[in-house]
Amino acid sequence: MPLTGTEEQHLIDYLLGQLTPEERASVEQRYFEDDEWFEQTRALEDELIRDYLCNALPAARRRLFEARYLAAPELRAKIEQTRTILEALRAERPAAPSPSVARPLWQRAADLFGLPPRLGFATAALSVASLAVAVWLGGQTATLRQNVARLERELASQARRAPVAASFLLSPGVLKGSEAAPKRLAIPPGVDQVRLELDIAGARKYERYRAYLRSVAGLEVASQEITPGGATDQLVFSLPSASLPADDYILSLGGLSSSGTFEELESYSFGIVRK
Amino acid sequence: MSDREANQFLARLDPDPRIAEQKYHTLRSKLIFYFQQNGCSDPQNLADEVFLRALRRSSEGAEFYSGVNAFCYGIAQNVLREERRRPRHEELPEELPPAEPHLGPGLSRAEQAVFAHEFLNKLPPDEIDILVRYHLEDRAQLAHQLNVSPNGLRIRVCRITQKVREALAGGVKRMPAGT
Numbered sequence: 001m002p003l004t005g006t007e008e009q010h011l012i013d014y015l016l017g018q019l020t021p022e023e024r025a026s027v028e029q030r031y032f033e034d035d036e037w038f039e040q041t042r043a044l045e046d047e048l049i050r051d052y053l054c055n056a057l058p059a060a061r062r063r064l065f066e067a068r069y070l071a072a073p074e075l076r077a078k079i080e081q082t083r084t085i086l087e088a089l090r091a092e093r094p095a096a097p098s099p100s101v102a103r104p105l106w107q108r109a110a111d112l113f114g115l116p117p118r119l120g121f122a123t124a125a126l127s128v129a130s131l132a133v134a135v136w137l138g139g140q141t142a143t144l145r146q147n148v149a150r151l152e153r154e155l156a157s158q159a160r161r162a163p164v165a166a167s168f169l170l171s172p173g174v175l176k177g178s179e180a181a182p183k184r185l186a187i188p189p190g191v192d193q194v195r196l197e198l199d200i201a202g203a204r205k206y207e208r209y210r211a212y213l214r215s216v217a218g219l220e221v222a223s224q225e226i227t228p229g230g231a232t233d234q235l236v237f238s239l240p241s242a243s244l245p246a247d248d249y250i251l252s253l254g255g256l257s258s259s260g261t262f263e264e265l266e267s268y269s270f271g272i273v274r275k
Numbered sequence: 276m277s278d279r280e281a282n283q284f285l286a287r288l289d290p291d292p293r294i295a296e297q298k299y300h301t302l303r304s305k306l307i308f309y310f311q312q313n314g315c316s317d318p319q320n321l322a323d324e325v326f327l328r329a330l331r332r333s334s335e336g337a338e339f340y341s342g343v344n345a346f347c348y349g350i351a352q353n354v355l356r357e358e359r360r361r362p363r364h365e366e367l368p369e370e371l372p373p374a375e376p377h378l379g380p381g382l383s384r385a386e387q388a389v390f391a392h393e394f395l396n397k398l399p400p401d402e403i404d405i406l407v408r409y410h411l412e413d414r415a416q417l418a419h420q421l422n423v424s425p426n427g428l429r430i431r432v433c434r435i436t437q438k439v440r441e442a443l444a445g446g447v448k449r450m451p452a453g454t
Contacts, residue, residue, distance in 0.1 A: 002426045015312070025352075028309055032348040038305055040426075043433035050410055074311045074318055085439055088391030089407050220314075220359055 003040055011044050016064040017245065049082045063274060064245060071243035165193040166241070169234075170251070172199065172266035182248055182269040189275060191241045196268075198253060201233040203265045206255030210262060211237050216248040225256070246274045280334040287333060287343050302344055306351055313355055321358065325350045394442035402435045 003011070013019050014027045031038035051057045052065050069075040168185045187194060198211070209228070213221045221243060226235045237251065251268040282292075288302070289295040303322050310318035328350050329343070339346040395403055408417045409432045418428040 002424055008426075028312075029345070029348060032302075032305055032309075032344045032351075033342070035301055038301070038308070039430060039433065042304075042308065042437075043429045046433050046436055047429055054410075072311070072314045073316060074314075078311075081440060081443060082436075084388065084391050084443070085395075085436065086410055088388055088395050089403075089410050091388075091392060092395055092403055092407055 007040075008044065011041050012048065012061075014041070015045050015048060015068075016061070017068045018064065045078075046082070049079055050086070053079065053083055053086055067242050067245040071240060164191050165195055165238075166191045167195040167197055168270070169197045169199060170268040170270060172202070172253075172268055182271050184271045184273050186273045186275050187241055187244070194239055194241050194244055196237040196239075196251065196270075198235040198237060198251070198266070198268060199233060200228075200235055200253070200266065203253075204255060204263075206257065206263075208256040209235055209265075210254050210256055211235070212252045212254075213237070213239070214250055214252070216250060221249065244272045246272050248272075280330060284330050284333040287339060302347060305344070306347065309348075309351055310355065315355070315358055321351075321354055324354055328354075390443055391439070394439055397442070398435065398438070405432060406435055406439075 010019075010023075011027065014024060019027065027041070031041050048057070048065060049069070052062065052069070057065060069079055166185075166187055170183070185194075200209075205228075207227070209226045210223065211226055212223045215221060222239050224237055224239075226237060228235055235253070248269070248271045251270075252264065253266045253268070254262045254264045256262055285292065285295040285299060288298040303326070306322035306325050307318045310321045315321055325347050329347050332346075333339075395406075398406075405417070405421075408414075409428065414428060415425065418425050421428065423431070
């Protein structure tokens, strides 16, 4: 049963977390009941991962893919497993055989330059000398390439050590109904971490807090226990940028009492916009 | 749960034990996929929990009117809701972790590559050829040459890849402790 274009797009939207909870449940119900539909879904996921690893995803789809697949360890593991398979396949790719391998070098040299066979030896000797130079140059090139690769690794490593963070200050309040849009936080490309600074000026003070971040659809995105740093009226909730696709969110903050009970304090609503 | 109860449950999937076993594995794959897609950290364990509950209900004589798959999907939804309500012990990292390859505990990249190479070599040559060409070359051209639709090729590659994934997972399980 081939997929129609609409069905394919719908399944991709499911894999990229772009469906409403009802639509997701509908896709899930169908793949539980229909083995072929399940296979189609899994095959599309394989293709998405492959295209991601080969840099073949369009920019918008790539962002959605990263936001979902890099944020969840189980999905991230699939990427790494596919990467391993791809690397093994690259090693498996057979080299094309040369049709002239069976003939002696001097004969091939004579053929190459259109010379009589007796001059072939001289040409072959010249070719060997040229080959030696080429091998030496090749060795130099390989060393240079290794150095470049090492520098690139070092740069990548430095980039990992210093992630780019974007900070936003959030005031408490949840907008209801169609009153107005929540505060929009625009995340530019290249940002690794998002720091949400929660204003708790009017709230009761606790030694520890717990924050739950959910999408407006009710899907839990992250939760963290937060210990306030010094005499400040702000708490910092930090999370990978990739785990925040464009959507509207509600962050619920509660205080943890010494007896371990959780008391709800404030809620903060905001929307994420990707530049 | 006794073997008899487990067999009774399998018989609900199919009267033929071999087909029932295949259907069990497919259903388990669906459950794992479902929990992965819903961001759960231990999908295999949650899939087992679904089977445990289904087995319990089966031994109590419950009727699976809409079929075992639909029944298990209903249980899976409940398990997911419970999982989301459960307090989390793991906190998100302060910084993005580096993209380290992950296949199993204690496996280096080189070991992973050895496993993958070993298992690829066990595949029939035509399947390796399709995998190589699909992943590393123009897949539209490959579909044309094989006279199949792009969708048909995708399914075929997915089946082969699944074998490699299962073999890799088996290879990881076969690793002796401490290596």
